[in-house]
Amino acid sequence: MAESVYKIIExxxxxxxxxxKAAAAAVEKASQSLRNLxxxxxxxxxxxxxxxxxxxxxxxxKVSFKYESGEGHKR
Numbered sequence: 911m912a913e914s915v916y917k918i919i920e921x922x923x924x925x926x927x928x929x930x931k932a933a934a935a936a937v938e939k940a941s942q943s944l945r946n947l948x949x950x951x952x953x954x955x956x957x958x959x960x961x962x963x964x965x966x967x968x969x970x971x972k973v974s975f976k977y978e979s980g981e982g983h984k985r
Contacts, residue, residue: 915977916948924966929955933969946976 923936929952937950954970 915979916974917977918972918974920953921971921973923969923971924958926966929967929969932967933971936969936971937973940973944973944975946978947973948976949974 919940921936921940923932923934923939925931925935933950933952937947941947949972951972951974952969953972956968956970957964958966958968
């Protein structure tokens with residue numbers, strides 16, 4: 911088996927409905943410009959507040975994709 915290298919980037923997705931939708935938003939956006947996505951790891955959850963109420967759910971997500979030297983990682 912050939913060796914592989916993966917790059918990891920960190921994204922923050924937001925949603926007014928849930929942390930799950932916030933994480934999904936980050937992955938969906940990443941998949942529009944990155945290929946060969948392998949793993950998405952939720953590393954932090956928080957909320958944006960306004961006047962004591964939840965304004966948005968936020969999920970910090972680490973996304974990994976296979977690194978392709980010479981070709982870059984963009985589509």
